[in-house]
Amino acid sequence: MEYAKSVGTVTTSKEWIRNLPVSLGIASNKDRVGSSHMPESKERRTFSGSAYSESLNPNVNLVGPHAVSMQEEWNRVREMSRQRARQRKLRTSPKNGAAGVAGTTYGQDPRVVESLAPPTLVLDIPSHRPLNNELIDGISKTLRRLEASATNVCGVHAKEASQLIPSNYPESAALTSNSRVVVTGALSQLGMEVILALHEQCGVSYIMGIDSAYPNTRQDRIEMMEWRNKYLAKRVPGYQKLMVPVFGIHPHPKVGEELKYEAVGDTFSIMRFQPTHIVHLAGMEEGMGEHIDYGDNTDASPFANESNDMMRRFESLVSMDQVLMALGNAGPNKPQLVYVSSNEASDKSGVNVIQNGQIKSSPAASLYGTTSVIKEMLASYYHRHHGVESVGLRVPTLLGPFARPGSVIYDLAERTVRNAAGKNVKGVPKYHTDRNRYDLSTIWKKREGAIDGRPEQIAFASDVAQAVIASLQFRGDVDRDNGPTILRLGSTFSTSMKDVKERMEGYLPSYNHWESSGEASSSSSLTIATAVSRGLSIYDVNRNQDLLGWSHSTRLHEGTKSILASHVLKAYPFGLPKSVPSHETFQQIISDSFTLNDRHSMLPLPCASGCRWPGFCTTSSWDDIIEVTKSMTQSCPYVLYTVDLRPELVKMEKQSSPSQRSGWEDRFCKIAFVSSSSKLAKGMYGHLLTDLTHQHEWNGKRKDGYWFVVVVHGSQYTLNEAERSMLKLAPNNMFNDRVEKAMYVNHRRVCLTTDQATGVMRHLEMKGRDHTDKKTIVAEDKTQLQVKLPPRAPRHSIFFTNRYIFADDYDTSNARNLAKFVMTNMGIAETSDIRAQTEFYQQTAHFTRTNTGRSANYQEWFQENLFPYDFLRTTWLVHELKSQEGHELRCEMYQEHSMWGNNGMEDLSIGYVLASRKVRLQLGKMAAPEYEGPEEWYPLLVPKETTDEDAIAEGPIYFDYLEEAQKTTKDEAGAELYITFLPQKRNE
Numbered sequence: 001m002e003y004a005k006s007v008g009t010v011t012t013s014k015e016w017i018r019n020l021p022v023s024l025g026i027a028s029n030k031d032r033v034g035s036s037h038m039p040e041s042k043e044r045r046t047f048s049g050s051a052y053s054e055s056l057n058p059n060v061n062l063v064g065p066h067a068v069s070m071q072e073e074w075n076r077v078r079e080m081s082r083q084r085a086r087q088r089k090l091r092t093s094p095k096n097g098a099a100g101v102a103g104t105t106y107g108q109d110p111r112v113v114e115s116l117a118p119p120t121l122v123l124d125i126p127s128h129r130p131l132n133n134e135l136i137d138g139i140s141k142t143l144r145r146l147e148a149s150a151t152n153v154c155g156v157h158a159k160e161a162s163q164l165i166p167s168n169y170p171e172s173a174a175l176t177s178n179s180r181v182v183v184t185g186a187l188s189q190l191g192m193e194v195i196l197a198l199h200e201q202c203g204v205s206y207i208m209g210i211d212s213a214y215p216n217t218r219q220d221r222i223e224m225m226e227w228r229n230k231y232l233a234k235r236v237p238g239y240q241k242l243m244v245p246v247f248g249i250h251p252h253p254k255v256g257e258e259l260k261y262e263a264v265g266d267t268f269s270i271m272r273f274q275p276t277h278i279v280h281l282a283g284m285e286e287g288m289g290e291h292i293d294y295g296d297n298t299d300a301s302p303f304a305n306e307s308n309d310m311m312r313r314f315e316s317l318v319s320m321d322q323v324l325m326a327l328g329n330a331g332p333n334k335p336q337l338v339y340v341s342s343n344e345a346s347d348k349s350g351v352n353v354i355q356n357g358q359i360k361s362s363p364a365a366s367l368y369g370t371t372s373v374i375k376e377m378l379a380s381y382y383h384r385h386h387g388v389e390s391v392g393l394r395v396p397t398l399l400g401p402f403a404r405p406g407s408v409i410y411d412l413a414e415r416t417v418r419n420a421a422g423k424n425v426k427g428v429p430k431y432h433t434d435r436n437r438y439d440l441s442t443i444w445k446k447r448e449g450a451i452d453g454r455p456e457q458i459a460f461a462s463d464v465a466q467a468v469i470a471s472l473q474f475r476g477d478v479d480r481d482n483g484p485t486i487l488r489l490g491s492t493f494s495t496s497m498k499d500v501k502e503r504m505e506g507y508l509p510s511y512n513h514w515e516s517s518g519e520a521s522s523s524s525s526l527t528i529a530t531a532v533s534r535g536l537s538i539y540d541v542n543r544n545q546d547l548l549g550w551s552h553s554t555r556l557h558e559g560t561k562s563i564l565a566s567h568v569l570k571a572y573p574f575g576l577p578k579s580v581p582s583h584e585t586f587q588q589i590i591s592d593s594f595t596l597n598d599r600h601s602m603l604p605l606p607c608a609s610g611c612r613w614p615g616f617c618t619t620s621s622w623d624d625i626i627e628v629t630k631s632m633t634q635s636c637p638y639v640l641y642t643v644d645l646r647p648e649l650v651k652m653e654k655q656s657s658p659s660q661r662s663g664w665e666d667r668f669c670k671i672a673f674v675s676s677s678s679k680l681a682k683g684m685y686g687h688l689l690t691d692l693t694h695q696h697e698w699n700g701k702r703k704d705g706y707w708f709v710v711v712v713h714g715s716q717y718t719l720n721e722a723e724r725s726m727l728k729l730a731p732n733n734m735f736n737d738r739v740e741k742a743m744y745v746n747h748r749r750v751c752l753t754t755d756q757a758t759g760v761m762r763h764l765e766m767k768g769r770d771h772t773d774k775k776t777i778v779a780e781d782k783t784q785l786q787v788k789l790p791p792r793a794p795r796h797s798i799f800f801t802n803r804y805i806f807a808d809d810y811d812t813s814n815a816r817n818l819a820k821f822v823m824t825n826m827g828i829a830e831t832s833d834i835r836a837q838t839e840f841y842q843q844t845a846h847f848t849r850t851n852t853g854r855s856a857n858y859q860e861w862f863q864e865n866l867f868p869y870d871f872l873r874t875t876w877l878v879h880e881l882k883s884q885e886g887h888e889l890r891c892e893m894y895q896e897h898s899m900w901g902n903n904g905m906e907d908l909s910i911g912y913v914l915a916s917r918k919v920r921l922q923l924g925k926m927a928a929p930e931y932e933g934p935e936e937w938y939p940l941l942v943p944k945e946t947t948d949e950d951a952i953a954e955g956p957i958y959f960d961y962l963e964e965a966q967k968t969t970k971d972e973a974g975a976e977l978y979i980t981f982l983p984q985k986r987n988e
Contacts, residue, residue, distance in 0.1 A: 152176060154202035158470040161549030168476030168547065173336060175202040175277065175473055182273050184249050184319065185281030186242065187211040187228045190340065190395075192402040193465035194279055195232055195239065201469065205238040208273050212282065212315075213244050215406065217958050218848050218862060222919050225844040227570060228402070233840060234603070234899055241843070246852055248319040249282060255852075269326040277472045280323050280339040283316025284395075285368055313371045320375050328386030337390040338471045341376055343457065343488065344369030345394055380483035391471040392486040393464070396536075399500075399559050400461030401566030408447045408497055411438055413567045416504040420582050422511035426972070427577035427884055433943045434960060435953070444497075453498040457490050457536060460554040460562075464489055470548040487544060490536035491552040503560050507589055511582050558593075565593030574891040575613040577884070591615060603899050605722055610732030611891035620723050621714040624692065626734060628699045628710060629671065633736040636669035640757050642707070642747040643727050645716040649678040654747045655705040659754035668754055669739075671700070672707035672747065673727060675715040684709055707747075722898035725906060730894040731879060732887055740882055746875045760800070760878060763935050764980065768794035777931050789930065795937060796975040798886035801877035803870055803936065803981030813849075815841035818869045818911050825873055826904040834908075837900040841912050848919060858958060868918055869911045870981070885940055885969060885977050889913075914979070921961050923979065924968070937978045941966040 152174040153162045162169035175181070181198055185191045186209030198204040209232065213224050232239045246252040250268045253259075258268065270278065320339065327334050350365025351373055375392070382388040403410040415438040421428045436442050444451035467489055474485070544550045568586050576583050590613060605611050606620035633639055640656055652672055658665045674681050676689050688698045689711060700710040716724065727734060728744050735742060741761055745752055752760070773789045804821070811817055819838040823830060845867035851859050859865075880886040897909035917923035924939040943960060944951040944967050952965045959965060968976045 153473055155197075155466060155469040155473075157466055157549040158473050159549070161470060161474075161545075161547060164546060164549070165476060169473050170475055173473045173475050175204060175469065177203045177205050179204050179276045180206040180208075180274055181277045181279065181472075182208045182210065182270055182275040183279045183281065184210045184323070185284055186232070187213060187224055188281055188284060189398055189400050189402040189404060189461045190284065190464060190468070191279075191281050192228060192232065193400065193461045194281075194468050195236055197462075197465045197469050199236040199238060206240065207236060207238045208240050208275070209242045210245060210249050210270075210282070211242060213242075213847060214853075216853050217858070217961070218865070218919055219921075219958075219961050220405065221848045222844065222916055223405070225847060226916065229844075230840065230899075233836075242847075244847055244850075245319075248315055248322045250322060252852060269329070270323055271326050271330050275335045278323065278327075278335050278337045279468060279472065280320065280337060282319040283312070283371070284340045285342070313367050316371055317374055317378070320378055324378055324382040324386075324388055324390075327388045328382050334388060336472055336475070337379075337388065338468055339375065339379065339390060339392055341392045341394045341486070342368055342372040343394050343396045343490065345372035345376060346488070349373040376486060383484045388484075389475070390484045391474055392484065393467060393471060394486065394488040395464055396457040396459050396490045398461045398464065399458055399563060401562055402461065403563065406446075408443055408450060409500065409563070411443050411446075412497070412501050412504060413563050414438060414571075415440075415443070416501075416508050416510075416564065417567045417571055419505075419510040419512070420508035420585065421572075421576070421580065422582065425511065425580060427580045429572065429884065429888055430942045430969070431571075432960065433945070434957060435946075437957065440501075447497060450497040453496040455494045455496050457494045458556075459489060459491050459552055460559045463491075463552050463554050467544070467548055467550045470550055474548065476547070485547075487547065488536060488540045489544065489550075489552075490540070491554075492536060492541070493556065495556065500560065503557070504564060507561060508564055508582075508585060561589055561593040565590040569613075573895070574611045574888060587613065587615075603722075603895065605895065605898060606726055608733050609722075609726050609730040609891070609894060610887070611730055611894055620726070621712050621719065622723070622726060622734065624695065625699060625710055625712060628695055629734050630736045631696060632671065632700050632708065632710075633669045633739050635738070636667065636736070637738065637740045638667050638757070638761060639669045639671065639735050639739050639742040640745065640752070640754075641671045641673065641727070641731075641742065642745050643673045644747065645673070645675040645678075645712065645714070645719065645724065647675055647677045647679075647715045647717070649674055649680045650683075651680060652704045652707050652747050654749075654751040655707070656745075656751070656757070657753040658706060659758070661755070664758055665754055668757065670707055671710055672704065673710050673712055676711045676713045677715045680704065680709065681711045685711060721901040721903055722894075724903065725897055726894065728874075728877075729897060729906060730890045732881070732890065735881070741878055741880055743878045744874075744876065749875045752876065760876075763933050764797040764800055764878060764880065766795035766930065766932060766937075768792060768975075775931055787931070792976075793970065794973075794975040795978055796880070796883075796971060797878075797935075797937070797978050797980040798880040798883050798940070799878070799889055800935070800980045801982070802873045802875070802984050804873065804984045804986045806871070806986060812869050812871065813845060813867045815839075815845060815869065815912070818871060819905075819908055821871050822905055822907045822911075825907070828904050831902070833900065834902050834905060837902060837905070837908065841908075845915075858956075861958070861962065867915055869915045871986075872907045872910055872981075873984070874907055874910065883971060883977065885971075889979075921963060921966050924963060924966065927978070935980045935982055937980055939968040940977045940979065942969050943967075 152171050153159050153169050154175040158169060175198065179202070181204055183191050183195055183198075186195060188211070191209070191211065195207055195209065198207055209229075213221060229242050243251060246255075249270060251258050253262050253268070261268070266272075323337065323339075327337060344366055348364065348366040348369030349372065350370055372394070379388070379390045379392055383390065397409075399409055403413070418431055418438065448454070449456075467487075471487070541551065568590055572586070576586060580586075604616070604618045606622055607614075607617035608620055608622035608626055609617070611617075642652075644652075656670050676682075681689060684702050684704070685698060691698070692713075700708050702709055714723065731742050731744075741764065743752075743757055743760065769789065769791050771791055774786060775789055776784055776786050779785050806812065815838050818841075819830075819834065822828075823834070828834070848867055849865050851865065879890060893906075893910050893913050896913050897906050900909065902908070914923060921941055924941045927937040927939055930937075941963075944965055946953055948967060950964065952959045952962070968978075970976055
């Protein structure tokens, strides 16, 4: 009786039911399982999710005489827990050879039923009874224990899975800052994502990269070094270096440091790096069915044509065996191995599978599917016979920002970006044509079923990388009879390559086409991705969740935008002028994607440099004075300026004497930028330095000699290198739009009068010639010679500075020689950061020049296999501010220098940028002398159009990168564009 009274007291308050979660419904008595029934004489009430606001009858007995006892309640809870444990065991321990399919139930227990209905809340427990303190304490202790067990586990997915089964994630397997990870296939799409995740999420301080770096033409190699290897080297402090093997993962035994190891009989093994974890991605193919054309240039590498198609697969198997053999020969503390297989291992392996006691025949085999199965067999063999633990991940087609050049996804994105920007649009940098590479008819041929719109399962590389991170720490699910763990990854939706193409064009509509589209665009009717009908089953989804805590999370529209944004930033890293018709569309796509994924973000640069897209730059001290300098230079076509941000500056050391010629001095604005903390600024402006709101009234109004002094807040020692070097290398936005040329001088080393500066400016222009001319010159031996000068277009220089010439036997392809030259000129001692920059340049030049793995035909065409550096001394330099080509060059130099951040080493960065442009055939050899001045002229190159004379229309694609296939860039007025140097002789 007292019991019933207490219940009635509680129900009268109604609080317990009003506080129930709105998202949960309340089942009726007839829907309950094992519910307690009330006597017939009492009123029955059935509650639903919409009944929370109804007034409740306080006399209703919600418990009744058949209420269960406390012991019975606990028995039910224990039984439910045991049932859930049995379900989990059945999900994570499949029968040998079984492959889960959608809609299957787990086990034979008739009480276990899969249902898509939402959960219901059953009111069959005493509503008034709170949880006792002992139960609360027990739950709290359990949660604290689980949390403590996952303290050292890296990644949100692994943490979640470790709480479910802590023994699967022992502390010894955790990824920490002390881990040593080797990643093969480091420059692949997934390899890049894994390395970034190891750094950003796990803080791993040692990551060694191994990658074959194919395609291996000069242009492809330097592209990989620039956009992949350098990206990792600067973004991931623990990234050690890149090792390029000769076959499999083994380096050439007769090259480089391997000579030292071979001398002592130490053959290569991946265990040389003492890894704690290994990620084996070598041989992975990002696209399904792209087996013949893997992005290699025809006749350039061993894997380039159909007749050598098996060689790539053989190398993939060799690399797998090399890794497993090294682990098999290792001691008892073997590193964890995660390798990537493919969903084709089950779909297109050509191997019959026994499932539920019956032989299930495999569909037609593919090379990739068969080699993927052999990988898994090798892993199983080494597991049984040598105790090598591994986790194999079967992955579908991958999408993401770091797609492999030559793959369908990459080429579709590149085609979309090119067509959205438009061909021959003012302000849009010119592409290399690559002939018909981006024609749809060419793209569809690369992939089985692409032209028919065949649906396929896809996954985003960043999501798969998270599964790799969890797998590296996973040690459970080991059964020696069934072999090591194999998991099938993927998403729950499918799409086709035509769907991807239409989706891309929906986000970046075409402005005009670079090439024939091959078919009519259908971007107006965007195809919606559908739920996958085959492939990833419910069994696989639950298994991934239980073992790795992983599920695919990126949505298709997010991933597609991310891919496009990465291609936009790669094609136009320094932005597009607002005059370009598609500017806002490009701006929107990278703005949308940047908030979703930081994978394609670059080094932040000051907005004042004009070298970043709006919204992707940083504020700086230069922002405060832009309006001041633009106002000062509104009447000047030329600016002569110097920068000295030393606090100890007292006076300008060298002055620029004025011209006595009429009108010459009026053409120049002479400006000195100094630090607000300098003695010169304090003595000149005094208390005005604190008045930042009225700078236009006082800043730049006073002179030291012939220099107008502009004060900048910050100094040589408080600004970062990007801010310190900006005005010297990239004064794009600092002067009035009327300014045509800006000449930087180091006032401590160079003294230029107005007359001298005018003479320099005149050397940046050369008039054209419409007929053959004859000219008499004086040779070095003092004899007179008569030469013929053919007709040519007028010339226009976008960049001018000093260049030093050395004896013929001096190695100008050696980055160490260039670094030594710059440090000597600047009086700088070598630091670890300078050494890192130099060694990166040295390695890039080596990988670009090496002919290992290149065909004899390719080597014959590229006999001059150099990486020629220009040895510059930029104590003065001239920028042409009106051309888009000049803007691109300045930003490229400035970005390269800012990325390394070595104060005073600008000439090292500029030398590398110019050398890489020569390798890419964007900068040509010195033009024939015109005998009109001492300067040397180097043309800016673009590929010839198919309509141009002597254009190359047949043969391997690498013919497009012969100098004969290029022509000199012209501006709108028809003048050819050049870079010019004033030669200086120096003996070494």
